[in-house]
Amino acid sequence: MPVPLAPVGAARRIALGILCFIAFVALWGAATWGGLVKPLFLAGPDATLSAGVELFVRFGFAWDILVTMFRVFGGFLLAALLAVPLGILMGTFKGIEAFFEPFVSFCRYLPASAFIPLLILWAGVGETQKLLVIFIGSVFQLIIMVAVITGSIRMELVEAARTLGAKTRGVVFRVMIPNAAPQIFEALRLVLGWAWTYVIVAELIGSSAGIGHMIIDAQRFLDTGQMIFGIFVIGTIGLVTDQLFKRLNRALFPWSLGR
């Protein structure tokens, strides 16, 4: 019997993770090649792969990927540039928090996709509108998360700093921010994942390039292989950025490991 919370070795962990992918492809293959699902509704793994090759070779899919990545990271970066400083201010100063918190919480529940028609009216169907969808979808979530993270510092650390002569500036820049940094980084990683869902929604409407646009195009020709390949590409990029974030976190904040 497996023991609860018993650790798993690194090699075995990777092997198990890969095994899940293999099992998924096997099930998928069994369903499509075995004739359980018609190719019209679901392309098999081989058809999806060849559709993917065709996308890159004939339809310049690499450009679509670049366009989508630019939108995701651009919108996300704008959101982070506003949300991180504001969140830190809210987490540090209770008056600022009292002012912004109810409004931001209200905005947090406004679905970004519902803004798309309005944003098209205001900003057209160009890049500004795409970036704004990502921005609106990420910024409010991020503000609240950063504020909560910053404010959850142990009171004793702040008190210790003040007894050592730290004034407000010292407490904020040399205690509260370094204390919150690893978790803020983790919040950025999570919100970036959500940004990917918004970008596809934004690209489904009024777009001339991008992964979402390709998926809509493929739908017109009932090319399920292309659609599935597009979705998998998003998953792969997500997996890679996630790993990069995790590694960067470990490299930047070695002191917080294993806390």
Next chain:
Amino acid sequence: MTDLVRVDGVSRIFPGVHGGAPTQALNPVDLTIAENDFITLLGPSGCGKSTLLRIVAGLDRPTTGRVLVGGAPVTGPGPDRGVVFQAYTLFPWLTVARNIAFGLREKGLPRKQQDEIVAEYVAKVGLRGFENHYPKMLSGGMQQRTAIARALANDPKILLLDEPFGALDTQTRALMQELLLSIWEAERKTVLFVTHDIDEAVFLANRVIVMSARPGRIIEDRPIALPHPRHYTVKTTPEFQEHRAALTEAVRRQAMIAAGMAA
């Protein structure tokens, strides 16, 4: 000897939570601390001794009265009063050396000078070789030694310690007491030390102040004239035992009141 700290009629009432009755944590207390005093503040848990220390530190405000340090009223925390807490309060993102340098950095001392002072205190608390360790890599005793070095490096007028060894095992605790005492004997810092451990209180102090059960007030001010340098063997001398017996009696009475067991 001159008075360094004067506590003038300081009391503390905590407002009631959710419409409950307010709590009188501290009855008006008067206390003077002379320069070079090592005072231990002894009492049962919840007697307000930590509250009094926090008020002297400037981390809490008295409801009545005031605290003067070097003649100036305390209005908030400051580097002239170094504090060592019971909870571990090292900054986890800083190494041992940078933790000790924290106050010096806040003062704006040049890095070279910071490093010199840090090296001096690293040696004093016996942490050579651990300068570049992060706090999570240290044992509890080493963390508290770093915390003491961090407070001392700032060269405060008085060192305030709030049950700093409370979370340590008995052996480590005894070693830490000896270390703190030897530092005090060498530097003659003024110290206010809160504890509920009677042996610790007698071993370290030249004055033991006993506080009553909540609401706290001072019920005994006992000079301890044991000679310095004090060796741990002093604990077996008749004088030590005498202090210990008398204080045990006094504290036990208060502990019973606090526990609601007094007749």
